Amino acid sequence: MLEVGCGTGRALAYLAQRGVVARGVDLSPVMVKQTTAKWAATGAEFICGEVLEHLRDHGETYDAVYSIFGAAWFTDPGRLFPLVHQRLYSRGVFAFSQPPAIPGAYGPQGMYKGGFAGRAMPSGRSQKPEPPPEGPAEVTSLRPGSLSESLLANARRGGIEKYVVGALITDEDGRVLLLRRRAEDFLGGLWELPSGGAKAGERLVDALCREVLEETGLTVSGVTGYVGSFDYASRSGRRTRQFTFAVNVTGGAAGAITLSEHDESAWVDPHDLPAVSDETRALLGG
Ligand SMILES: C[S@@+](CC[C@H](N)C(=O)[O-])C[C@H]1O[C@@H](n2cnc3c(N)ncnc32)[C@H](O)[C@@H]1O
Known part of the structure; x- marks a missing residue:
């Protein structure tokens, strides 16, 4: 067996x-x-x-x-x-x-105790107190530090040279926050999840919180699940893996979005996606 x-x-x-x-x-x-x-x-x-x-x-x-x-x-x-x-x-x-699937997320499912949208999801196991999270004090639910270690170790073994984090932020209707790349940028016009490269030595959870804040002005209040990863070649040709995590943000979807690198934001039905990469489409199950 x-x-x-x-x-x-x-x-x-x-x-x-x-x-x-x-x-x-x-x-x-x-x-x-x-x-x-x-x-x-x-x-x-x-x-x-x-x-x-x-x-x-x-x-x-x-x-x-x-x-x-x-x-x-x-x-x-x-x-x-x-x-x-x-x-x-x-x-x-x-x-x-496994527990019930996260609403709106096809495929790889994160470990979550607090639920995808903050609702308690029984896992069918005894609920022992969680050790303190390894992320910033306000980031709870998942223990992204330990998961990051496994993800990064696996990526290193696979020859991945660059790590990118992506954030799956959903509203109460299951719509996903996407940002549109500026027309003049690499892959201009394409919609994507808030995402960006982790700096050398930066933990994935820290990069995730930083990128969400930088690109949307929203503050991550909890990392609720690991959604999955995909690989691609960066603009400079480096083998890159994007790790996507489901996150909650302070104030929920009602929070005001302030764009810095993109020219448009939208809450979209994951089954009715605008122009996104094939990898993002597969990740969102659209
Ligand atoms: C929630 S634990 C359950 C472990 C065990 N079945 C038990 O009941 O104690 C999930 C385990 O799956 C492993 N895992 C997750 N994704 C994996 C993958 N893609 N390949 C191999 N192992 C994986 C993790 O490292 C972890 O040990």
């Missing part, structure tokens, strides 16, 4: 102790080191890797693939499901658990 996003490794250890050939793959090098130290004696195998890359690159076949609030929650189903299908025996089973 293969567990994707095996985290603490307890389920795999349980299976291995009962004679199942149990393998897990997880993005976090720290978790994999810990689970290997703790559970290797059970016979369970823990591999550090990104699930889509692992399934693509390794030809082993399984009776079952499963994810317990694991990688299936964070991964584009359009890419994950065909890969899992390839790695399952013909009567194999794919089982996964």
